[in-house]
Amino acid sequence: MAMAIAFSAYGGPDVLHPIDIDPPLAEAGQVRVRVKAAGVNPVDVKLRRGDFAATMPIKFPCRLGNEYAGIIDQVGDGVAGFVTGDEVLGSATGQAYAEYVLVNAADVVRKPAxxxxxxxxxxxxxxxxxxxxxxxxxxxxxxTVLIHAAAGGVGTMAVQLARLWGATVIGTASEHNHDYLRSLGAIPVAYGDGLVASQSPTRPRDRNGASA
Ligand SMILES: NC(=O)c1ccc[n+]([C@@H]2O[C@H](COP(=O)([O-])OP(=O)(O)OC[C@H]3O[C@@H](n4cnc5c(N)ncnc54)[C@H](OP(=O)(O)O)[C@@H]3O)[C@@H](O)[C@H]2O)c1
Structure with missing residues (x-):
């Protein structure tokens, strides 16, 4: 058997418990990854708390986890470019809090060493x-790009990518995160009244790349 983490009632982290599952087997085009780390995202917390209970009914026990990093330990037929032992990361909807995830090889990315x-x-x-x-x-x-919640998980990535792509980045954050944002190359500003009027966020462009 293999181990996965699930919840059988809505609530806090204490409702999480281990369950036994049949070890998944890699089919054609898939790899099986032995999970070393799985991210915890806001959506996991909201689902576990029952925030979506009215709109997204689930069956208990319900597994969680949409992202993982780990080591490939099984390669399905027809997979090229990956072998057992490769260190990888990727998305694995609703199955990443577990010993193993089963994913399409096309959706796997190598982990930098x-x-x-x-x-x-x-x-x-x-x-x-x-x-x-x-x-x-x-x-x-x-x-010039304005990124809200710039010191959070998504914001931290967005600031770095926008800087990498040559943009000037203004990031909103609490005061205690301003030095952190400066370290990422952003110009920090506090939340609050007058923010929108005082900044010039990048606006969507049309298909030809012109300002819209
Ligand atoms: N994580 C994901 O993969 C993912 C994927 C899709 C969508 N989302 C959504 O994206 C949002 C951010 O997710 P996250 O993972 O980056 O969360 P997070 O790491 O918890 O960061 C949340 C950020 O929100 C900021 N914040 C708090 N109060 C605010 C306010 N009143 N106005 C504006 N910002 C405020 C906080 O900044 P300070 O601490 O500086 O105050 C904090 O950095 C969530 O709504 C989440 O559901 C997340």
Whole structure:
């Protein structure tokens, strides 16, 4: 058997408990990853607390976890580019709090060798969210981007990507996070009245990249 973490009633972290599951087996195009670290995201907390109980009924015991980092220990037929022992990270909807995840090889990314497991396990969701949002507004060198909650998980990734892509970044955060934002290359500002009027956020562009 393999171990997974689930909850069988809504509540705080204390409702989480281990369950036994059949060890998943990699099918064609899939890899099985032995999980070293799994990220905890706001959506996990909201689901476990029952915030979605009215709109998204679930069956107990319900498993959790959408992102992982770990070591490939089984490779399905037809998978090229990965072998057992490779250190990887990625998304694994609703199954990452577990000993193993089963994922499509096409959705797996190599973990940089010097990246700690705990960082790698918390990277996929915030990274993907920040990347998608910044791509949506087509951030380009010379843009000025306003990022709210810039010191949070998603914000931290968004600040770094926008800086990497050549933008000036203004980030909202509590005062105690301002030095942190400066260390990422952002200009920190506090939340509060008058914020919108005092800043010039990047606006969505049309398909030709012009300002819209
Ligand atoms: N984590 C993910 O993968 C993911 C994916 C998709 C969507 N989301 C959503 O994105 C949001 C942020 O997620 P996260 O993971 O980055 O959360 P997080 O790490 O907990 O960060 C939340 C941030 O919100 C800021 N904040 C607190 N009060 C605020 C206010 N009144 N106005 C503006 N910002 C305020 C805090 O900044 P200070 O501490 O500086 O005050 C904190 O840094 C959540 O709504 C989450 O559901 C997250």
């Amino acid at each position: 010097d990246m700690p497991w705990t960082v790698a396990g918390g990277l996929p969701a915030v990274g993907q969210t920040a990347y998608t949002a910044l791509r949506q507004i087509a951030v380009q060198p010379g843009d």
